Amino acid sequence: MVTEQRALFIIFGGTGDLAKRKLYPALFNLYRKGFLKENFAVIGTARRPWTDEHFQEVVRDAIHAEGALLKDTSRFASHFYYQSHNVNDTEHYTTLRNLAEKLDQKYEIGGNRMFYLAMSPRFFGTIAKHLKSQKIVTAAGYNRVIIEKPFGRDFASAEELNEAIGRYFPEKDVFRIDHYLGKEMVQNILAVRFGNNLFRALWNNRYIDNIQITLSESLGVEERAGYYETAGALRDMVQNHILQIVSLLTMNMPASYSETDIRREKIYALKSLRKYTPEEVEKNFVRAQYKAANGQRGYREEEKIADDSSTETFVAGKLFVDNENFSGVPIYIRTGKRLSQKTSRIDIAFKAMPTNIFAPQRLGQNVLTINIEPEGKIFMQINVKKIGQGFTLKNSHLDFFPTSNGESTFPEAYEKLFADALAGDATNFTHWEEVAHSWKFVDTIRDTWDKQNDVLEEYPCGSMGPQASDKLLERDGCKWFYQGKNN
Numbered sequence: 001m002v003t004e005q006r007a008l009f010i011i012f013g014g015t016g017d018l019a020k021r022k023l024y025p026a027l028f029n030l031y032r033k034g035f036l037k038e039n040f041a042v043i044g045t046a047r048r049p050w051t052d053e054h055f056q057e058v059v060r061d062a063i064h065a066e067g068a069l070l071k072d073t074s075r076f077a078s079h080f081y082y083q084s085h086n087v088n089d090t091e092h093y094t095t096l097r098n099l100a101e102k103l104d105q106k107y108e109i110g111g112n113r114m115f116y117l118a119m120s121p122r123f124f125g126t127i128a129k130h131l132k133s134q135k136i137v138t139a140a141g142y143n144r145v146i147i148e149k150p151f152g153r154d155f156a157s158a159e160e161l162n163e164a165i166g167r168y169f170p171e172k173d174v175f176r177i178d179h180y181l182g183k184e185m186v187q188n189i190l191a192v193r194f195g196n197n198l199f200r201a202l203w204n205n206r207y208i209d210n211i212q213i214t215l216s217e218s219l220g221v222e223e224r225a226g227y228y229e230t231a232g233a234l235r236d237m238v239q240n241h242i243l244q245i246v247s248l249l250t251m252n253m254p255a256s257y258s259e260t261d262i263r264r265e266k267i268y269a270l271k272s273l274r275k276y277t278p279e280e281v282e283k284n285f286v287r288a289q290y291k292a293a294n295g296q297r298g299y300r301e302e303e304k305i306a307d308d309s310s311t312e313t314f315v316a317g318k319l320f321v322d323n324e325n326f327s328g329v330p331i332y333i334r335t336g337k338r339l340s341q342k343t344s345r346i347d348i349a350f351k352a353m354p355t356n357i358f359a360p361q362r363l364g365q366n367v368l369t370i371n372i373e374p375e376g377k378i379f380m381q382i383n384v385k386k387i388g389q390g391f392t393l394k395n396s397h398l399d400f401f402p403t404s405n406g407e408s409t410f411p412e413a414y415e416k417l418f419a420d421a422l423a424g425d426a427t428n429f430t431h432w433e434e435v436a437h438s439w440k441f442v443d444t445i446r447d448t449w450d451k452q453n454d455v456l457e458e459y460p461c462g463s464m465g466p467q468a469s470d471k472l473l474e475r476d477g478c479k480w481f482y483q484g485k486n487n
């Protein structure tokens with residue numbers, strides 16, 4: 001259902017990469033679809049001295065509209081205003097407040113404010129403080145703050161950041177982005193699990209043998225080298241996206257499809273992550289770095305990367321969620337850069353039949369796959385009879401493509417998340433307690449690695465990671481279902 005919203009967006013970091021690539025196109029799509037009509041305005045702020053006209057041109061370019069949409073683009077961009085602003089300068093906030101008040105009246109917005117912090121987290125506390133002290137927050141409408149990742153670099157820094165924001169904004173008004181939660185196929189996990197008795201009944205340690213989550217990227221560090229060098233794959237991908245997917249896969253059934261009930265069960269699942277001892281970390285987690293191969297240079301040869309960098313660009317691990325339904329089910333995860341293909345996918349492998357009446361024919365394993373990217377689809381491997389004389393079994397796919405049934409193409413994650421935040425629905429944003437439990441789990445791994453002096457494993461660009469990642473599963477008599485490009 002499309003409900004028209006009134007809001008003033010103030011985007012800190014309005015000239016940045018994220019704003020241009022994701023935020024402006026997402027807002028435009030909401031405009032096209034009628035979520036935003038006349039009663040909205042956007043203030044972009046950053047240090048550069050841009051004019052409104054130049055800013056509007058940047059916004060129009062960012063949208064990449066063609067044909068009939070071009071007319072809409074100009075009207076849409078006319079709602080955008082630019083304010084040169086150094087976030088550390090108190091006086092600039094007074095100018096910002098005056099502009100915000102003027103636009104609020106001009107567009108009859110009614111005091112609803114959406115503060116988007118699309119810049120380095122080290123500024124979040126300062127911005128939050130000034131928004132309050134310089135009265136940019138209003139009493140008339142809502143005041144919501146949307147925050148980008150990374151939310152801290154360990155539990156301690158995340159807690160500090162949370163307190164710095166929490167002093168001025170209550171948890172209900174803090175929307176922490178994990179853009180994976182805005183992806184259509186990630187949201188499909190709850191639909192599949194709790195909308196089908198078939199899966200509800202099977203979704204537990206009696207029937208599930210193991211779960212595999214792969215978030216692979218074919219690109220290297222690109223422009224984000226400076227940040228990546230201090231983060232690594234564990235902080236960049238596991239603490240947030242992978243553990244969020246784990247929580248959706250293993251949470252208990254919520255009492256209702258509501259923000260409070262879903263978040264409660266996700267928090268409980270993350271709290272149930274088994275904490276490893278340093279010995280267990282060594283046994284169950286693998287880290288590695290890409291090396292030159294297939295015409296692509298290695299991580300240490302990338303610009304802005306130290307020659308002796310020990311930052312991991314790949315992580316694989318085996319983890320457990322020790323709640324009633326999942327205790328004992330290994331969850332294998334892996335993520336990395338410069339792998340053979342960009343793919344986000346979940347494979348749920350079911351246990352074998354207790355007896356095989358077709359022996360000596362072998363029964364293929366039942367596997368449910370939720371493909372998040374590049375192609376959104378769900379498929380299930382089941383055993384069926386081969387057509388023809390005799391009785392031979394074959395492993396076949398039941399496929400479901402959500403886009404092939406006449407449904408529209410997937411909305412971008414940022415578009416969905418903006419729409420949710422405008423509606424005040426934080427279901428698909430991460431609650432502080434989820435962040436806290438995730439960091440506590442990740443910190444144990446990081447601490448162990450930081451104390452180890454052993455050499456990092458390497459993997460060639462274009463592969464699916466180091467051999468140690470395959471061995472992690474072979475040890476348990478398993479293998480990765482997804483084998484890369486030719487799978």
Ligand code: NAD
Nearest residue numbers: 013014015016017018046047085086087118119120148149
């Ligand atoms: P960026 O470097 O392109 O942009 C940073 C913005 O902050 C610029 O507009 C810059 O002018 C502004 N800025 C910096 N210092 C300032 C100051 N003192 N006062 C006012 N403005 C100042 O960064 P980005 O890639 O757009 O990322 C922004 C945030 O979003 C970061 O925290 C990043 O980790 C996060 N993020 C980015 C992406 C992405 O795809 N770019 C993805 C996920 C998360």
